Amino acid sequence: MDEPVFSRLALIGIGLIGSSIALGARKHKLAAHVAVSTRTAETLARAKELGLGDSWHQDPAEAVAGADCVILCVPVGASGATAEAIGPALAPGAIVSDVGSVKASVIAAMSPHLPPNVHFVPGHPVAGTEYSGPDAGFAELFENRWVILTPPPETEATAVARLSQFWSRLGANVEAMNARHHDLVLAITSHVPHLIAYNIVGTAAHLEEVTESEVMKFSAGGFRDFTRIASSDPTMWRDVFLNNREAVLEMLGRFTEDLTALQRAIRFAEGDKLFELFTRTRAIRRGIIEAGQETAAPDFGRPHGADSQD
Secondary structure (H helix, E strand, O other), X not given: OOOOOEEEEXXXXXXXXXXXXXXXXXXXXOEEEEEEEOOOHHHHHHHHHOOOOOEEEOXXXXXXXXXXXXXXXXXXHHHHHHHHHHHHHXXXXXXXXXXXXXXXXXXXXXXXXXXXXXXXXXXXXXXXXXXXXXXXXXXXXXXXXXXEEOOOOOOOHHHHHHHHHHHHHOOOEEEEOOHHHHHHHHHHHHHXXXXXXXXXXXXXXXXXXXXXXXXXXXXXXXXXXXXXXXXXXXXXXXXXXXXXXXXXXXXHHHHHHHHHHHHHHHHOOOHXXXXXXXXXXXXXXHHHHHOOOOOXXXXXXXXXXXXXXX
């Protein structure tokens, strides 16, 4: 039987991602002890009721004491302050990571507060749902999903390998890349699509000639799935856009140019251009299915209530 990867795993934040890590670590016996910390007593009490850990701490510094792995599962905007709070209590040789979907700004915010004798391996599990809180977690969340690690150049390879093993045993595929490249990739694959979803749902809400009941009644698959994405945690996504501004604005500019070209094709009845675009995008969809990140089943291959997003 495989040995635990860590003797004490400290999870700072116990929402969807944190609770899923806790459940997965228990299922696969990846940590001898899981210390859970969150800032609100109510959430901490609920996590305890759910049995998500072995010890419970409102003070994050108390949770990380003696931990050989610490994973911050907080909104990216809180990563700097959290690192400052735990920095003096970190054990020498500890691996410190996070789960934020923005990496360059997280590295800049956290690095000044981490002692030189720990290993900083930022991470991003590209997995999630529109639900939040400790009740939302499930151990299988990361199975066949990607986890991207963005260690700074000076990080020891052994620490990266150890954290990679942890995620692999949770069922994830692991890849490393530099932080700036990560932020550009995620801007187009996740951040801009979320921004578009929020905007489309907001536009529908403001149309005076479309009543609320009609929006609810006649929601076709496309709009319905936009509403699923747009129901995601507002704090998390506010922080994502504020902390990945450059990459999001760059990709949003490219999207706007393409949208203008599409608008012209519709205005001037350029059917060939529309057909060419729609054919090309179908091929991308097939590629995602072939990569195992989706199924060809109807309704995006997901049962209602268990929809997945990044």
